[in-house]
Amino acid sequence: MVNIQPVQVVGGGLAGTEAAWQIAQAGIPVILYEMRPQRLSPAHHSEHLAELVCSNSFGAQSSDRASGLLHEELRRLGSIIIRKADEHQVPAGGALAVDRAIFSQDLTKTLTQHPLIDLRREEIHQIPAEGIVVLATGPLTSPALAENLRHFTGLEYMSFFDAASPIVVGESINFDIAFLASRYDRGEAAYLNCPLNKEQYLHFWQELCNAEQAELKDFERETAKFFEGCLPIEEMARRGEDTMRYGPLKPVGIFDPRLGDHRDPENRAKRPYAVVQLRQEDRAGQLWNMVGFQTNLRWGEQKRVFRLIPGLEEAEFVRMGVMHRNIFINAPELLYPTLQFKKRLTLLAAGQLIGTEGYTAAAAGGWLAGTNAARLVWGRSPLVLPSTTMSGALFDFISSTSPRHFQPMPPNFGILPELPQRIRNKQERYGLYRDRALIDLANWLAKSGVRS
Template sequence: MPTSLPVHVIGGGLAGTEAAWQIAQAGVPVILSEMRPVRPSPAHHSSELAELVCSNSFGAKESDRAAGLLQEELRRLGSVIIHTADHHAVPAGGALAVDRGVFSQALTLQLAHHPLVELRREEVTSIPSEGIVVLATGPLTSPALTDSLQQLTGLDYLSFFDAASPIVVGESINYDLAFFASRYDKGEAAYLNCPLNKEQYLAFREALCQAEQAELKDFERETAQFFEGCLPIEELARRGEDTMRYGPLKPIGLFDSRLGDFRDPANRDKRPYAVVQLRQEDKAGQLWNMVGFQTNLKWGEQKRVFQMIPGLEQAEFVRMGVMHRNTFINAPQLLSPTLAFQKRPHLLAAGQLIGTEGYAAAAAGGWLAGTNAARLALGQEPLTLPETTMMGALFHFTSSASPKHFQPMPPNFGILPELPQRIRNKRERYGHYRDRALADLSQWQHSHDLALQVARA
């Protein structure tokens, strides 16, 4: 049944701004609540909507790159964020970058002057119990609203400090060196293991100790002190020569069966001195997480040092390790691919709060949550995007990944379903992913054309 109540969007970042715009463009009244400037944020510098906090770049703009494909999908779906970014773009080589002050001001004016948008400068301290609501409060969700969300779900679901390990594309791993094994051959050989001899281990440890770290912001530094049990790999390296070997690089019980029987004393010298383990990140086994490798090293340093690990010499990283303030929900336990809460279909979420990373990904979540909120208000069924599109793959991942090991994910080709044919050339392979995604998006738009026209009437 259609509702006469306005949809309530909480949070005026990229996701909330996009969601509010899509709802209003569908002809549905929307209340957009943003706590700034009533309650300042430790990361923001203005009270404008959609402020770009970290950089002015949306990433690579070519559509055969993951970020660029996501931008192109949003462009074709009428994203106000991408449209405004295109309009206020500045030279940045192969990236889509904007004049961030003008960009945010333009979006603030657009939303403030839309006849169906009511912009409220207020802190929302609890999730409304009635009506259709979109949560888009980002990684700096206020403590009061965080408590409300935790009470709603009843889960210990939030990561207040995102200590995440790098994720590697499976195709880029050297399987001549890496081997599948479980410790002492117990259970399924679910881990991929990269063995190091003593010389390799000591060189790797020295590189970790000397690598350059990223600076934490003041408010992140305050939070980091609570994570003694989740130390960065470089800190473990500094604590002693063997600390990593008794921690995440423990070699005990791990042996490459291709070298013989691990129980044979004759194979004692073949046992690794240390082992880096990788855990499967997605159902298809296209992505692998470096177990225990949360790190605060700069991204370029991570790539340089981690490619010293045997088997990862040519590793392609879809996300680097991070340690920063980042509140996000355990989306696979809570959300459907429509971005609605499974147990409360009229409550939706978008942006970094659901475990996506990047400006374009935030806008994508805002587009889908806003579109589906409007459809719910109009008495229509919510939409699910094709998994072969970057948007669809991203939200399929956030709703179906392992809840136990869920970490935020940026757009990347590793989450897309595999192509029917194997293509070794990476640029050519990505081009095929793009062509399939855009063709399927076009067909999907056509199949929903009547419904979308109604929703936007």
Template sequence: MDKPIQVIGGGLAGTEAAWQIASAGVPVILHEMRPQRFSPAHHSEQLAELVCSNSFGAQASDRAAGLLHEELRQLGSIIISKADEHAVPAGGALAVDRGQFSHDLTETLSHHPLIELRREDVRAIPEGIVVLATGPLTSPELAEDLRRFTGMEYLSFFDAASPIVVGESINRDIAFLASRYNKGEAAYLNCPMNREQYLRFWQELCAAEQVELKDFERETAKFFEACLPIEELARRGEDTMRYGPLKPVGLSDIRTGERPYAVAQLRQEDKAGQLWNMVGFQTNLRWGEQKRIFQLIPGLENAEFVRLGVMHRNTFINAPQLLKPTLQFKQHPTVLAAGQLIGTEGYTAAAAGGWLAGTNAARLVLGKEPLTLLPTTMMGALFEFISSASPKHFQPMPPNFGILPELGERIKNKQQRYGMYRDRALADLASWKAGLSLEFAEVHSLSLPFTGLTSAGN
């Protein structure tokens, strides 16, 4: 090997990519600009910092996110392995203690003999085999170099993070611990509202003062529908929030035994239960407005906020025009990309892109053909979609069953249909791995001394 593979960006995608490259026996340099330079969304210098939520989404494998988790487990993902290890109660979701999760990954990668972690701000795409995993907040200089490299402008949408509340400041005489329909462990604090309380909250939210966007942001602002600011939802109608993040179905107020008119939920942020994330309350309100309005929610009248909501522009490339389903650039096949930069949405999807880009970068060095995942798997369908969607209307895509090829028969029951998608995906993934014979198992068994992960062939 002439020189190591270069991975740019130490988020979820870059961390996963670097690990898969090193696990293939190939040296890798992982570049991370923090602490030399921070993005607007990052607060620590740890690798794989979770900036918007501590949740990886639904855990059940008959849910899209859960199926993606299971596929990554089968493929030896370091991100999902550490997420499982540092999981905190979250009902039916896979959520982690953010600090422990990122710290463990930083330590694990730092001690791998084939990984060199360089804390530096890379401002141009290096020569050789490269994985770009710089995320939606790529530095302006590197973004400009990528624009020249591709000959195309970035696309963009706006993303927002929810506030985090100190657990001791939540009024437990009002807020009650329960999961919807009593599914899984009771891991959400629920703040019930009657109709009068909800309408006052809704009216104040609609009239609240937002942070003003800069001129260039206003011209290109698009909201990603799966992560709309709470005030944007409120302005869409009186009942929009009651059918979204404030829906009361499946919950009963412990004081009355009846279903509330609306419910604001908080999800446990850390293992000790000292911090709670306001579910679905991503926002662009001014900080003073956030405190005033969110304290109108019953149970949060004395809430102390360790982090208030923030909003920032996320940028991504036009993947259908630029990328193959192997995550190689069509015109520059020695450069690969992964993470939200390519237009996938969510933590698990970022890890999945890192797995494929890292695996294929290593295969290029080893003289092997890059892999394309089967479209019947959630991973394969996601990368097939972002590489073949309409370039004109391309927007970030989260994992979902709608992108999978249809089943051979029509199944009306949704739960049964999703279960059949799962069964087909996992069976096809197992056959795909078997088709790679010992090559795949031998490559990934190299990760065993460092993580305790089982070989991907097992």
């Protein structure tokens, strides 16, 4: 048997977990480094691999939505992350959400039982100098490794602030006020809705604007830049009285079925002025995540202000909202679409560190980096995913866009190449994007010889 040098994967988040699995499945030994529990990050709460620290949702599930298309591509590519997400799914309307504790526990067990994966619980302070390496340390890369990465690239990394929403105990919610309903009665009623009238909303808005925030450290204050896709709720409130009502508190299409038929004109006056939605966090429905309520408020202020929401007056919080600085590299300057560093082809990167946003995008990066690391071991050319797929478009974007104003990018149809014909109907257009992506992916898989 040929003695193969193990590939080293640094970071046991979604990207690192996916990368390690793909490498091992290709018959190559892997050393997977994860610093937890030896050293915890500002956002993690457990030692398990692939812990979901912000939300338990992977985004919209339908394949004619950007995140749903990426889910489907990863299923066809044989992603371990998406396979386990499907296995541990909890009700969330049209979203793919999971019981996050069971999800990460299962992935940890699955990887540690693989005969070719050596999980080492230790912090890596420098990029390994020898061999093939996948860097997947995520947006919370430890300070020592971040400084080493800065020195290696010769560039200042960039940063933005990301935040996690509070989680509420279901038994503490007042179900005489809160109600289960889906927007426009579409699909399963998987979201819990807390309605506010105008007076309640304005009082909540004013208290939220005036609430005390957690103090940022000096280095964080100097570099603070909010990612628009994950604004703290208090920052959103300060942008205007109605900003939240056009965002996460949008009441359109939400109606309490206990009040009668929403189509009855006499019931129009009963429609809420604003709605706070909670998404089921676990399979049993004992925990509920406050949708869109990422926050940097002090914990005491969170309890005070969020209990002003009708239905949450006695809310018990199992996790308060937290906020932390996320690090990402200037990928257009540094990476090829294969996710190899231009400066060192045996070093690859994946996950939010490279400027993709969201859980599914992190898994996609882990898949490509792991697959290409394995191909390098076997002396094969690294792969580039078709730019007409959502995954390929993401990696094409982060490796080719202007580096001057580069910011993290979530999956979206705007980064895909235009269709040959102009389609005005958005739903039809997205469906055609999906069909093209999946056909091109199938053809690519057949030609590349990648096993799903």
